[in-house]
Amino acid sequence: MTLIINKAGPLTTLQDLGRSGYLRYGVNQSGVMDTVAARLCWGLLEQTPGETPLIEVPLGGLQIQLACTASVAVVSTGFSVLHNGEPHGASVRLTLQAGDRLDIKAGASGQFAYLGLHADWAIAPVLGAFATHLRSGVGPSGALKAGDRFAITPRATLPERTKLPALDHGENTLRAVAGPQQDFFDEAAVAQFYDQAWTLDAASDRMASALRGDPLNHLKGFDILSDGIAFGAVQVPGSGQPFVLMADRGTTGGYPKIATVISSDLPRIAQARPGTVMRFNACTLEHANAARHAQTESMKAWLSATDTVDTQTLMSHNLISGVTDGT
Protein backbone atom coordinates (compact mmCIF):
# COMPACT_ATOMS: atom_id res chain seq x y z
CA MET A 1 0.00 0.00 0.00
CA THR A 2 1.71 3.04 -1.30
CA LEU A 3 1.51 6.80 -1.57
CA ILE A 4 3.00 7.97 -4.86
CA ILE A 5 4.17 11.53 -5.44
CA ASN A 6 3.40 12.32 -9.09
CA LYS A 7 4.45 15.97 -9.00
CA ALA A 8 5.84 18.15 -6.22
CA GLY A 9 6.85 21.79 -6.34
CA PRO A 10 10.13 22.94 -4.74
CA LEU A 11 10.47 22.72 -0.95
CA THR A 12 7.55 20.33 -0.45
CA THR A 13 8.29 18.58 2.84
CA LEU A 14 6.98 16.22 5.49
CA GLN A 15 6.23 18.09 8.71
CA ASP A 16 4.67 17.72 12.13
CA LEU A 17 4.74 20.13 15.08
CA GLY A 18 8.55 20.06 15.12
CA ARG A 19 11.26 18.63 17.34
CA SER A 20 11.30 19.08 21.09
CA GLY A 21 14.20 18.37 23.39
CA TYR A 22 17.11 18.94 21.06
CA LEU A 23 17.52 22.72 20.85
CA ARG A 24 20.53 22.55 23.15
CA TYR A 25 22.34 20.41 20.57
CA GLY A 26 21.70 22.97 17.84
CA VAL A 27 18.87 20.91 16.34
CA ASN A 28 16.21 23.20 14.90
CA GLN A 29 12.58 22.93 15.94
CA SER A 30 11.21 23.15 12.37
CA GLY A 31 7.68 21.70 11.86
CA VAL A 32 4.67 23.22 10.07
CA MET A 33 4.64 26.95 9.30
CA ASP A 34 0.87 27.32 9.87
CA THR A 35 0.00 25.47 13.06
CA VAL A 36 -3.70 26.33 12.76
CA ALA A 37 -4.19 24.87 9.29
CA ALA A 38 -2.11 21.85 10.28
CA ARG A 39 -4.04 21.24 13.51
CA LEU A 40 -7.29 21.45 11.58
CA CYS A 41 -5.93 18.93 9.09
CA TRP A 42 -5.14 16.48 11.89
CA GLY A 43 -8.54 17.31 13.40
CA LEU A 44 -10.31 16.43 10.15
CA LEU A 45 -8.47 13.11 10.20
CA GLU A 46 -9.60 12.57 13.81
CA GLN A 47 -5.94 12.38 14.82
CA THR A 48 -4.07 14.08 17.64
CA PRO A 49 -1.81 16.89 16.39
CA GLY A 50 1.44 15.43 15.13
CA GLU A 51 0.18 11.83 15.14
CA THR A 52 1.06 11.31 11.46
CA PRO A 53 3.22 13.42 9.14
CA LEU A 54 1.55 16.06 7.00
CA ILE A 55 2.80 17.10 3.58
CA GLU A 56 3.37 20.85 3.60
CA VAL A 57 2.60 22.04 0.07
CA PRO A 58 4.07 25.42 -1.00
CA LEU A 59 2.96 27.39 -4.07
CA GLY A 60 4.40 24.89 -6.55
CA GLY A 61 1.60 22.46 -5.75
CA LEU A 62 1.44 18.70 -5.44
CA GLN A 63 -0.12 15.74 -7.20
CA ILE A 64 -0.39 12.39 -5.47
CA GLN A 65 -1.88 9.02 -6.22
CA LEU A 66 -2.56 6.10 -3.88
CA ALA A 67 -2.17 2.44 -4.66
CA CYS A 68 -4.89 1.71 -2.11
CA THR A 69 -8.06 3.28 -0.68
CA ALA A 70 -7.62 5.87 2.05
CA SER A 71 -9.21 9.02 3.43
CA VAL A 72 -7.20 12.22 3.10
CA ALA A 73 -7.65 15.78 4.31
CA VAL A 74 -6.41 19.04 2.86
CA VAL A 75 -6.57 22.33 4.78
CA SER A 76 -5.53 25.63 3.26
CA THR A 77 -6.48 29.30 3.16
CA GLY A 78 -7.04 29.41 -0.58
CA PHE A 79 -5.46 26.56 -2.52
CA SER A 80 -7.62 24.51 -4.85
CA VAL A 81 -8.03 20.78 -4.50
CA LEU A 82 -8.93 18.55 -7.44
CA HIS A 83 -9.98 14.92 -7.09
CA ASN A 84 -9.50 13.26 -10.48
CA GLY A 85 -9.85 16.75 -11.93
CA GLU A 86 -13.07 17.57 -10.05
CA PRO A 87 -12.60 20.83 -8.14
CA HIS A 88 -13.28 21.17 -4.41
CA GLY A 89 -12.91 24.01 -1.88
CA ALA A 90 -9.69 25.01 -0.20
CA SER A 91 -10.24 22.52 2.62
CA VAL A 92 -11.76 19.10 2.22
CA ARG A 93 -11.86 15.52 3.49
CA LEU A 94 -12.07 12.94 0.72
CA THR A 95 -11.66 9.23 0.21
CA LEU A 96 -9.29 8.31 -2.59
CA GLN A 97 -9.66 4.97 -4.32
CA ALA A 98 -6.61 3.16 -5.66
CA GLY A 99 -5.44 5.02 -8.76
CA ASP A 100 -7.29 8.28 -7.98
CA ARG A 101 -5.34 11.48 -8.48
CA LEU A 102 -5.37 14.34 -5.99
CA ASP A 103 -4.05 17.73 -7.09
CA ILE A 104 -3.34 20.61 -4.74
CA LYS A 105 -2.76 23.87 -6.57
CA ALA A 106 -2.03 27.39 -5.34
CA GLY A 107 -5.00 29.74 -5.59
CA ALA A 108 -5.70 33.35 -4.79
CA SER A 109 -4.20 33.36 -1.31
CA GLY A 110 -2.05 31.42 1.11
CA GLN A 111 1.51 30.13 0.99
CA PHE A 112 1.07 26.58 2.28
CA ALA A 113 -1.59 23.86 2.11
CA TYR A 114 -1.49 20.81 4.35
CA LEU A 115 -2.28 17.29 3.19
CA GLY A 116 -2.75 14.51 5.71
CA LEU A 117 -3.60 10.85 5.25
CA HIS A 118 -5.83 8.76 7.45
CA ALA A 119 -3.09 6.16 7.40
CA ASP A 120 0.05 5.11 9.24
CA TRP A 121 3.30 5.84 7.47
CA ALA A 122 6.14 3.32 7.45
CA ILE A 123 8.76 5.94 8.22
CA ALA A 124 10.71 6.31 11.43
CA PRO A 125 10.76 9.67 13.18
CA VAL A 126 14.17 11.38 13.40
CA LEU A 127 14.96 12.68 16.90
CA GLY A 128 11.36 12.13 17.86
CA ALA A 129 9.70 13.96 14.96
CA PHE A 130 8.61 13.69 11.33
CA ALA A 131 9.56 17.34 10.74
CA THR A 132 12.00 18.10 7.94
CA HIS A 133 14.71 20.76 8.20
CA LEU A 134 16.05 20.83 4.66
CA ARG A 135 19.00 23.12 5.33
CA SER A 136 20.60 20.83 7.88
CA GLY A 137 19.30 17.60 6.37
CA VAL A 138 17.50 16.52 9.55
CA GLY A 139 14.26 14.68 8.85
CA PRO A 140 12.79 11.42 7.60
CA SER A 141 12.99 12.51 3.94
CA GLY A 142 14.44 15.29 1.83
CA ALA A 143 12.24 17.60 -0.25
CA LEU A 144 9.53 15.48 -1.89
CA LYS A 145 9.89 14.93 -5.63
CA ALA A 146 8.08 13.21 -8.47
CA GLY A 147 8.45 9.47 -8.23
CA ASP A 148 8.84 9.32 -4.42
CA ARG A 149 6.91 6.46 -2.88
CA PHE A 150 5.96 5.94 0.76
CA ALA A 151 4.57 2.76 2.26
CA ILE A 152 1.39 3.47 4.20
CA THR A 153 -1.25 1.44 6.04
CA PRO A 154 -4.66 3.06 5.63
CA ARG A 155 -7.04 3.23 8.59
CA ALA A 156 -10.82 2.79 8.24
CA THR A 157 -12.15 5.39 5.82
CA LEU A 158 -13.98 8.47 7.09
CA PRO A 159 -17.08 10.07 5.51
CA GLU A 160 -16.24 12.78 2.98
CA ARG A 161 -16.60 16.44 3.96
CA THR A 162 -16.74 18.59 0.87
CA LYS A 163 -18.52 21.67 2.19
CA LEU A 164 -16.23 22.81 4.96
CA PRO A 165 -16.20 26.49 5.94
CA ALA A 166 -13.51 28.62 4.32
CA LEU A 167 -10.48 29.13 6.53
CA ASP A 168 -9.57 32.79 6.99
CA HIS A 169 -6.67 33.97 9.13
CA GLY A 170 -8.12 37.50 9.31
CA GLU A 171 -6.46 40.87 9.08
CA ASN A 172 -2.72 41.35 8.63
CA THR A 173 -2.02 42.45 12.18
CA LEU A 174 0.55 40.65 14.31
CA ARG A 175 0.06 41.00 18.04
CA ALA A 176 3.39 40.93 19.85
CA VAL A 177 4.82 41.17 23.37
CA ALA A 178 8.03 43.03 24.25
CA GLY A 179 11.14 41.10 23.22
CA PRO A 180 14.14 40.21 25.38
CA GLN A 181 16.22 43.07 23.95
CA GLN A 182 13.55 45.76 23.49
CA ASP A 183 15.92 47.97 25.54
CA PHE A 184 18.33 47.99 22.56
CA PHE A 185 15.85 50.43 20.98
CA ASP A 186 14.74 53.82 22.25
CA GLU A 187 11.09 54.73 22.78
CA ALA A 188 10.85 56.36 19.35
CA ALA A 189 12.10 53.21 17.60
CA VAL A 190 9.71 51.00 19.58
CA ALA A 191 6.83 53.37 18.71
CA GLN A 192 7.89 53.32 15.05
CA PHE A 193 7.97 49.51 15.08
CA TYR A 194 4.34 49.37 16.23
CA ASP A 195 3.04 52.37 14.25
CA GLN A 196 4.61 51.77 10.87
CA ALA A 197 3.28 49.57 8.07
CA TRP A 198 5.74 46.84 7.06
CA THR A 199 5.78 45.08 3.71
CA LEU A 200 6.55 41.38 3.52
CA ASP A 201 9.59 40.89 1.32
CA ALA A 202 10.09 38.12 -1.23
CA ALA A 203 13.28 37.10 0.61
CA SER A 204 11.12 35.20 3.09
CA ASP A 205 11.23 31.47 3.62
CA ARG A 206 10.63 28.80 6.25
CA MET A 207 13.44 30.31 8.34
CA ALA A 208 12.25 33.90 8.51
CA SER A 209 9.74 36.39 7.17
CA ALA A 210 11.59 39.51 6.05
CA LEU A 211 9.85 42.88 6.48
CA ARG A 212 10.68 46.12 4.73
CA GLY A 213 9.93 49.67 5.84
CA ASP A 214 11.72 52.71 7.24
CA PRO A 215 14.64 51.19 9.15
CA LEU A 216 14.61 51.05 12.94
CA ASN A 217 17.54 52.68 14.70
CA HIS A 218 19.37 50.73 17.36
CA LEU A 219 20.15 52.55 20.58
CA LYS A 220 23.32 50.65 21.50
CA GLY A 221 24.53 48.65 18.54
CA PHE A 222 23.13 45.51 17.03
CA ASP A 223 25.43 42.83 18.41
CA ILE A 224 24.14 40.92 21.38
CA LEU A 225 25.50 37.86 23.07
CA SER A 226 23.97 35.04 20.99
CA ASP A 227 20.92 33.58 22.70
CA GLY A 228 18.01 31.25 22.00
CA ILE A 229 15.31 32.25 19.53
CA ALA A 230 11.61 31.50 19.93
CA PHE A 231 9.14 30.91 17.06
CA GLY A 232 7.87 34.43 16.30
CA ALA A 233 10.90 36.34 17.63
CA VAL A 234 11.31 39.65 15.80
CA GLN A 235 15.01 40.18 15.22
CA VAL A 236 16.40 43.50 13.99
CA PRO A 237 19.82 43.23 12.33
CA GLY A 238 22.08 46.13 11.43
CA SER A 239 19.93 47.06 8.44
CA GLY A 240 17.10 48.05 10.80
CA GLN A 241 14.69 45.88 8.79
CA PRO A 242 12.99 43.31 11.04
CA PHE A 243 12.73 39.57 10.50
CA VAL A 244 10.08 37.41 12.12
CA LEU A 245 11.77 34.09 12.83
CA MET A 246 9.75 31.10 11.76
CA ALA A 247 9.73 27.29 11.94
CA ASP A 248 13.17 26.62 10.41
CA ARG A 249 14.97 29.42 12.31
CA GLY A 250 18.44 28.80 13.72
CA THR A 251 18.42 27.81 17.37
CA THR A 252 20.47 30.87 18.40
CA GLY A 253 21.09 34.33 17.00
CA GLY A 254 23.09 37.44 17.74
CA TYR A 255 20.83 40.35 16.79
CA PRO A 256 18.53 42.17 19.25
CA LYS A 257 14.94 40.97 19.40
CA ILE A 258 12.49 43.83 19.78
CA ALA A 259 9.32 41.72 20.16
CA THR A 260 7.82 38.24 20.00
CA VAL A 261 4.71 37.60 17.89
CA ILE A 262 2.06 35.66 19.82
CA SER A 263 1.51 32.07 18.73
CA SER A 264 -2.05 32.57 17.52
CA ASP A 265 -0.99 35.26 15.00
CA LEU A 266 1.97 33.39 13.50
CA PRO A 267 -0.24 31.63 10.92
CA ARG A 268 -1.10 35.07 9.50
CA ILE A 269 2.49 35.82 8.54
CA ALA A 270 3.18 32.20 7.59
CA GLN A 271 0.39 32.38 4.98
CA ALA A 272 1.00 35.98 3.82
CA ARG A 273 2.42 36.49 0.35
CA PRO A 274 5.28 38.86 -0.49
CA GLY A 275 3.99 42.41 -0.84
CA THR A 276 1.44 41.99 1.96
CA VAL A 277 1.37 45.03 4.25
CA MET A 278 1.51 44.01 7.91
CA ARG A 279 1.38 45.85 11.22
CA PHE A 280 2.44 44.93 14.73
CA ASN A 281 0.10 45.53 17.64
CA ALA A 282 1.55 45.57 21.18
CA CYS A 283 -0.18 43.20 23.56
CA THR A 284 0.32 41.54 26.91
CA LEU A 285 0.88 37.92 27.85
CA GLU A 286 -2.72 37.84 29.14
CA HIS A 287 -3.98 38.90 25.70
CA ALA A 288 -1.78 36.27 24.08
CA ASN A 289 -3.23 33.56 26.31
CA ALA A 290 -6.80 34.75 25.76
CA ALA A 291 -6.22 34.84 21.99
CA ARG A 292 -4.89 31.29 22.06
CA HIS A 293 -7.92 30.05 24.04
CA ALA A 294 -10.30 31.84 21.65
CA GLN A 295 -8.50 30.31 18.71
CA THR A 296 -8.74 26.81 20.19
CA GLU A 297 -12.51 27.29 20.56
CA SER A 298 -12.80 28.61 16.98
CA MET A 299 -10.90 25.59 15.69
CA LYS A 300 -13.30 23.26 17.49
CA ALA A 301 -16.22 25.18 15.99
CA TRP A 302 -14.70 24.98 12.48
CA LEU A 303 -14.21 21.23 12.77
CA SER A 304 -17.75 20.64 14.05
CA ALA A 305 -19.47 23.22 11.81
CA THR A 306 -22.46 21.92 9.93
CA ASP A 307 -21.28 21.68 6.36
CA THR A 308 -22.39 24.77 4.51
CA VAL A 309 -24.15 24.89 1.18
CA ASP A 310 -21.71 27.24 -0.48
CA THR A 311 -18.30 26.92 1.07
CA GLN A 312 -16.79 30.09 -0.27
CA THR A 313 -19.37 32.75 0.44
CA LEU A 314 -21.83 31.80 3.14
CA MET A 315 -19.57 31.12 6.01
CA SER A 316 -16.09 32.20 6.76
CA HIS A 317 -14.48 31.40 10.07
CA ASN A 318 -11.94 33.84 11.24
CA LEU A 319 -9.80 31.64 13.45
CA ILE A 320 -7.36 34.23 14.59
CA SER A 321 -8.97 37.49 15.56
CA GLY A 322 -11.30 35.76 18.01
CA VAL A 323 -12.87 37.98 20.60
CA THR A 324 -9.73 39.52 22.01
CA ASP A 325 -8.26 41.37 19.08
CA GLY A 326 -5.95 44.24 19.91
CA THR A 327 -5.05 45.48 23.33
Next chain:
Amino acid sequence: MLSTWHAIPLADSAVHIEIGRSPSPDIQARTRALARAISEAKLPGVIDHLPSYAAVLLRYDPDKTDYASVVERVATLIESSSSADAHAQHWRVPACYDPRVAQDIAEAADLLGLSTDALVAAHTGARFEIALYGFAPGWAYLNGCPDALSLPRRKQPRPPTPDDALMIAGGQAMLTARSMPTGWYVIGRSAQPPLALEADPPVCFDVGDTLQFEAVSFDDWCALYARAQAGERVATPA
Protein backbone atom coordinates in the same frame (compact mmCIF):
# COMPACT_ATOMS: atom_id res chain seq x y z
CA MET B 1 23.73 31.51 43.97
CA LEU B 2 23.40 35.21 43.20
CA SER B 3 19.92 36.19 42.10
CA THR B 4 20.53 38.88 39.52
CA TRP B 5 18.56 37.01 36.87
CA HIS B 6 15.31 38.01 35.29
CA ALA B 7 12.64 36.36 33.16
CA ILE B 8 10.49 37.64 30.34
CA PRO B 9 7.78 35.88 28.35
CA LEU B 10 8.60 35.12 24.68
CA ALA B 11 4.90 35.41 23.89
CA ASP B 12 2.72 32.57 25.17
CA SER B 13 4.80 29.42 24.81
CA ALA B 14 8.41 30.24 25.68
CA VAL B 15 10.37 31.99 28.43
CA HIS B 16 13.69 33.84 28.28
CA ILE B 17 15.72 33.60 31.48
CA GLU B 18 18.55 36.11 31.43
CA ILE B 19 21.39 35.34 33.83
CA GLY B 20 23.58 38.20 32.59
CA ARG B 21 24.71 40.10 29.53
CA SER B 22 28.38 39.21 29.48
CA PRO B 23 29.96 35.82 28.74
CA SER B 24 32.11 35.84 31.89
CA PRO B 25 33.13 32.38 33.09
CA ASP B 26 30.95 32.85 36.18
CA ILE B 27 27.84 33.77 34.18
CA GLN B 28 28.41 30.94 31.70
CA ALA B 29 28.85 28.47 34.56
CA ARG B 30 25.64 29.66 36.23
CA THR B 31 23.77 29.48 32.93
CA ARG B 32 24.92 25.91 32.33
CA ALA B 33 24.14 24.96 35.91
CA LEU B 34 20.58 26.20 35.49
CA ALA B 35 20.22 24.29 32.21
CA ARG B 36 21.47 21.13 33.90
CA ALA B 37 19.02 21.62 36.76
CA ILE B 38 16.16 22.17 34.29
CA SER B 39 17.17 19.03 32.43
CA GLU B 40 17.22 16.96 35.63
CA ALA B 41 14.05 18.45 37.11
CA LYS B 42 11.87 17.56 34.10
CA LEU B 43 9.59 20.52 34.78
CA PRO B 44 5.93 19.76 34.00
CA GLY B 45 4.88 21.14 30.62
CA VAL B 46 8.42 22.26 29.69
CA ILE B 47 9.20 20.64 26.33
CA ASP B 48 12.63 22.02 25.49
CA HIS B 49 15.38 24.26 26.82
CA LEU B 50 18.41 25.92 25.33
CA PRO B 51 21.27 27.42 27.32
CA SER B 52 23.37 30.02 25.50
CA TYR B 53 26.21 32.14 26.96
CA ALA B 54 24.17 33.99 29.56
CA ALA B 55 20.52 33.03 29.05
CA VAL B 56 18.29 29.98 28.95
CA LEU B 57 15.29 29.68 26.66
CA LEU B 58 12.50 27.32 27.75
CA ARG B 59 9.67 26.20 25.49
CA TYR B 60 6.52 25.03 27.21
CA ASP B 61 3.18 23.57 26.22
CA PRO B 62 0.70 26.32 27.10
CA ASP B 63 -2.05 23.71 27.47
CA LYS B 64 -0.09 22.09 30.31
CA THR B 65 1.53 24.96 32.17
CA ASP B 66 1.92 28.73 32.07
CA TYR B 67 4.56 31.43 32.28
CA ALA B 68 4.14 32.10 36.01
CA SER B 69 4.43 28.41 36.93
CA VAL B 70 7.52 27.93 34.78
CA VAL B 71 9.26 31.00 36.22
CA GLU B 72 8.39 29.94 39.76
CA ARG B 73 10.01 26.53 39.20
CA VAL B 74 13.04 28.12 37.54
CA ALA B 75 13.48 30.50 40.49
CA THR B 76 13.69 27.52 42.85
CA LEU B 77 16.21 25.80 40.58
CA ILE B 78 18.38 28.92 40.34
CA GLU B 79 18.52 29.21 44.12
CA SER B 80 19.46 25.57 44.57
CA SER B 81 21.66 24.77 41.58
CA SER B 82 25.40 24.55 41.98
CA SER B 83 27.51 26.21 39.33
CA ALA B 84 30.27 23.60 39.42
CA ASP B 85 30.57 21.82 36.06
CA ALA B 86 30.57 18.50 37.89
CA HIS B 87 30.08 16.46 34.75
CA ALA B 88 32.56 18.20 32.47
CA GLN B 89 35.02 15.89 30.72
CA HIS B 90 38.25 16.68 28.93
CA TRP B 91 38.80 15.19 25.48
CA ARG B 92 41.79 14.78 23.17
CA VAL B 93 40.52 15.12 19.61
CA PRO B 94 42.67 14.15 16.60
CA ALA B 95 42.53 16.83 13.90
CA CYS B 96 44.12 17.51 10.55
CA TYR B 97 45.54 20.88 9.56
CA ASP B 98 46.73 19.74 6.12
CA PRO B 99 45.64 22.18 3.37
CA ARG B 100 43.88 19.26 1.67
CA VAL B 101 41.20 19.42 4.39
CA ALA B 102 41.99 22.86 5.85
CA GLN B 103 41.13 25.00 2.87
CA ASP B 104 41.71 28.39 4.48
CA ILE B 105 44.75 27.70 6.63
CA ALA B 106 47.23 29.59 4.44
CA GLU B 107 44.87 32.56 4.04
CA ALA B 108 44.13 32.69 7.77
CA ALA B 109 47.83 32.41 8.67
CA ASP B 110 48.59 35.29 6.30
CA LEU B 111 45.88 37.47 7.81
CA LEU B 112 47.12 36.65 11.31
CA GLY B 113 50.77 37.28 10.41
CA LEU B 114 51.69 33.74 11.48
CA SER B 115 53.33 30.79 9.80
CA THR B 116 50.91 27.88 9.33
CA ASP B 117 53.00 25.94 11.85
CA ALA B 118 52.57 28.72 14.40
CA LEU B 119 48.83 28.80 13.70
CA VAL B 120 48.60 25.05 14.25
CA ALA B 121 50.69 25.34 17.41
CA ALA B 122 48.40 28.03 18.77
CA HIS B 123 45.26 26.00 17.97
CA THR B 124 46.56 22.69 19.31
CA GLY B 125 47.98 24.47 22.37
CA ALA B 126 44.59 25.82 23.38
CA ARG B 127 42.18 24.14 25.74
CA PHE B 128 38.75 24.88 24.32
CA GLU B 129 35.53 24.65 26.27
CA ILE B 130 32.19 23.95 24.58
CA ALA B 131 30.18 27.09 25.34
CA LEU B 132 27.06 26.08 23.48
CA TYR B 133 25.68 24.27 20.48
CA GLY B 134 24.01 26.68 18.10
CA PHE B 135 23.47 27.85 14.52
CA ALA B 136 23.05 24.33 13.16
CA PRO B 137 22.82 20.78 14.57
CA GLY B 138 25.99 19.85 16.41
CA TRP B 139 27.82 23.11 15.74
CA ALA B 140 29.84 23.84 18.89
CA TYR B 141 30.86 27.37 19.84
CA LEU B 142 34.17 27.10 21.72
CA ASN B 143 35.48 29.31 24.51
CA GLY B 144 39.23 29.74 24.80
CA CYS B 145 40.27 30.97 21.36
CA PRO B 146 43.84 32.30 21.76
CA ASP B 147 44.24 36.03 21.01
CA ALA B 148 46.82 35.11 18.35
CA LEU B 149 43.99 33.50 16.33
CA SER B 150 41.68 36.49 16.39
CA LEU B 151 40.66 37.71 12.92
CA PRO B 152 37.44 39.27 11.62
CA ARG B 153 34.70 37.34 9.81
CA ARG B 154 34.63 37.48 6.04
CA LYS B 155 32.40 40.26 4.73
CA GLN B 156 30.16 37.74 2.98
CA PRO B 157 29.34 34.16 3.89
CA ARG B 158 30.56 31.83 1.21
CA PRO B 159 29.57 28.38 -0.04
CA PRO B 160 29.70 25.38 2.20
CA THR B 161 32.70 24.56 4.32
CA PRO B 162 33.62 20.90 4.75
CA ASP B 163 31.85 18.84 7.41
CA ASP B 164 33.33 18.61 10.92
CA ALA B 165 35.56 21.65 10.41
CA LEU B 166 37.64 23.63 12.87
CA MET B 167 36.94 27.28 12.20
CA ILE B 168 37.99 30.66 13.56
CA ALA B 169 36.56 34.16 13.11
CA GLY B 170 35.56 37.13 15.22
CA GLY B 171 37.92 36.12 18.01
CA GLN B 172 35.99 32.88 18.40
CA ALA B 173 36.57 29.24 17.57
CA MET B 174 34.05 26.66 16.42
CA LEU B 175 33.77 22.97 15.70
CA THR B 176 31.16 22.42 12.99
CA ALA B 177 29.12 19.40 11.91
CA ARG B 178 27.30 19.29 8.55
CA SER B 179 28.61 21.99 6.24
CA MET B 180 26.78 25.30 5.90
CA PRO B 181 27.73 28.63 4.34
CA THR B 182 29.56 30.88 6.83
CA GLY B 183 31.97 33.78 6.95
CA TRP B 184 34.50 31.84 9.05
CA TYR B 185 37.93 30.43 8.15
CA VAL B 186 38.44 26.67 7.98
CA ILE B 187 41.81 25.89 9.54
CA GLY B 188 41.38 22.16 10.15
CA ARG B 189 39.08 19.19 10.32
CA SER B 190 38.23 17.09 13.33
CA ALA B 191 38.53 13.32 13.06
CA GLN B 192 35.61 13.12 15.50
CA PRO B 193 32.30 14.42 14.12
CA PRO B 194 30.50 16.13 17.01
CA LEU B 195 27.04 15.21 15.71
CA ALA B 196 25.60 11.68 15.89
CA LEU B 197 21.97 11.93 14.82
CA GLU B 198 21.25 8.26 15.57
CA ALA B 199 22.36 8.62 19.21
CA ASP B 200 20.56 10.26 22.11
CA PRO B 201 21.85 12.80 22.95
CA PRO B 202 22.84 13.37 19.32
CA VAL B 203 26.24 14.92 20.16
CA CYS B 204 29.54 13.41 21.32
CA PHE B 205 30.52 16.15 23.74
CA ASP B 206 28.54 17.90 26.48
CA VAL B 207 28.36 21.65 26.86
CA GLY B 208 31.07 22.46 29.42
CA ASP B 209 33.38 19.69 28.19
CA THR B 210 36.88 20.78 27.22
CA LEU B 211 38.68 19.80 24.03
CA GLN B 212 42.31 19.78 23.01
CA PHE B 213 42.99 19.13 19.34
CA GLU B 214 46.00 17.00 18.40
CA ALA B 215 47.50 17.40 14.94
CA VAL B 216 47.72 14.17 12.95
CA SER B 217 48.94 13.56 9.40
CA PHE B 218 46.52 13.60 6.47
CA ASP B 219 46.76 9.79 6.11
CA ASP B 220 46.18 9.20 9.81
CA TRP B 221 43.26 11.63 9.77
CA CYS B 222 41.67 9.79 6.83
CA ALA B 223 41.92 6.48 8.68
CA LEU B 224 40.58 7.95 11.93
CA TYR B 225 37.75 9.78 10.17
CA ALA B 226 36.71 6.57 8.42
CA ARG B 227 36.62 4.77 11.80
CA ALA B 228 34.56 7.61 13.26
CA GLN B 229 32.17 7.43 10.32
CA ALA B 230 31.71 3.75 11.14
CA GLY B 231 30.58 4.73 14.63
CA GLU B 232 33.78 4.45 16.65
CA ARG B 233 34.63 7.29 19.03
CA VAL B 234 38.09 8.48 18.06
CA ALA B 235 38.20 11.34 20.56
CA THR B 236 39.68 10.03 23.79
CA PRO B 237 38.83 11.15 27.32
CA ALA B 238 41.85 12.64 29.05
